[in-house]
Amino acid sequence: MTTSTSARAGVGPARAGSTPAPALAARTRGLRKTYGSTVAVDNVDLDLPEGAVLGMLGPNGSGKTTTIRMLLGLVRPTRGEVELLGHALPDGAGHALPHVGALVEGPGFHPFLSGRENLRRAAAFEPLLASGSIRGAVEDALERVGLSPAAHRRYRGYSLGMKQRLGLASALLVPRRLIVLDEPTNGLDPAGTREIRRVIAELHAAGSTVLVSSHLLSEIEATCTHVAVLHRGTVVAQGELAELLRSGSQALMITTPDVEEGLNVLRASRISARPAEDGLRVELTGTSAPDVLRALVGAGVAVHEATRPHTGLEDLFARLTEDDGPDRGAEIDVAFEAEEELR
Numbered sequence: 001m002t003t004s005t006s007a008r009a010g011v012g013p014a015r016a017g018s019t020p021a022p023a024l025a026a027r028t029r030g031l032r033k034t035y036g037s038t039v040a041v042d043n044v045d046l047d048l049p050e051g052a053v054l055g056m057l058g059p060n061g062s063g064k065t066t067t068i069r070m071l072l073g074l075v076r077p078t079r080g081e082v083e084l085l086g087h088a089l090p091d092g093a094g095h096a097l098p099h100v101g102a103l104v105e106g107p108g109f110h111p112f113l114s115g116r117e118n119l120r121r122a123a124a125f126e127p128l129l130a131s132g133s134i135r136g137a138v139e140d141a142l143e144r145v146g147l148s149p150a151a152h153r154r155y156r157g158y159s160l161g162m163k164q165r166l167g168l169a170s171a172l173l174v175p176r177r178l179i180v181l182d183e184p185t186n187g188l189d190p191a192g193t194r195e196i197r198r199v200i201a202e203l204h205a206a207g208s209t210v211l212v213s214s215h216l217l218s219e220i221e222a223t224c225t226h227v228a229v230l231h232r233g234t235v236v237a238q239g240e241l242a243e244l245l246r247s248g249s250q251a252l253m254i255t256t257p258d259v260e261e262g263l264n265v266l267r268a269s270r271i272s273a274r275p276a277e278d279g280l281r282v283e284l285t286g287t288s289a290p291d292v293l294r295a296l297v298g299a300g301v302a303v304h305e306a307t308r309p310h311t312g313l314e315d316l317f318a319r320l321t322e323d324d325g326p327d328r329g330a331e332i333d334v335a336f337e338a339e340e341e342l343r
């Protein structure tokens, strides 16, 4: 069994039935979106637990933005269901959306108004914001994203990073139950990236749920409690980050000079192993680390060290989306499916 198979089997929707269902800030079932013959998103069952910071990962074109747009009611699914803060979309959008702040591609800011004026306009449309509180809320949001010094400048002259910050400020105008950020660090310098990390941590500490898509795996690893990995429009793994990483690490590295003898001992115990640097690499499928060590030490093999190699999110992501490049394959799969649908 390959590690990627076990990672897929260890987490994901199949698990949901066996554990008590957590309260979900967002939930999709069988979500699908096609554009002509392109399947952008297919059969996505996403669970976003309340209070989680869920990182959505996937190569270019894997369907992250399309999924997020459907979650926010900006795009109508071809098929499937979306529930946002307990309300089914599209009918419940009016109840759910005031509690949701979002930063997605192409926010409609006016080029000839300043950042501050744009934000005041956006604030005027917030149903949860009293008109007397608009000025204060706008200044707070500008401060929070570090945009106060440039708030008087026209949006037209903003850099990409400044535009991102303004979009984030508009998501933060009122306290939200759910914040959705599509590639928030896009165009930001390292200081801006750190600020996003801080804002996400603050939102999490305040009890908000956060959904954030990113290509920066290290950022996701540092900020998220949960992860969903998309590949070619489908979810190939989702669950708690710690659990995902654990399920991805199935090997035991043994430092020993007795490589041949070790291999023989393990083979006799039907444990799969192969030579590795300084010793052996043992696969822990169908066995456990204590069993392996007992067998080796019991047979007189000198075990100098035994370690579980750390599986970083980067390794796991690479394995789950192995056959990749940008997700161009999606178009090919999809052309076939579209044909089937027509039949």
Ligand SMILES: Nc1ncnc2c1ncn2[C@@H]1O[C@H](COP(=O)(O)OP(=O)(O)OP(=O)(O)O)[C@@H](O)[C@H]1O
Pocket (backbone or CB within 6 Å): 035, 038, 039, 040, 041, 058, 059, 060, 061, 062, 063, 064, 065, 066, 067, 330
């Ligand atoms: N409006 C559209 N019309 C046609 N095709 C679309 C449209 N929106 C998305 N697609 C296609 O759907 C697929 C998924 O795109 P999507 O933008 O959701 O990916 P993504 O994971 O957000 O990628 P990236 O990391 O580049 O932002 C791609 O093949 C894309 O070309």
Ligand SMILES: [Mg+2]
Pocket (backbone or CB within 6 Å): 064, 065, 066, 182
């Ligand atoms: Mg995108």
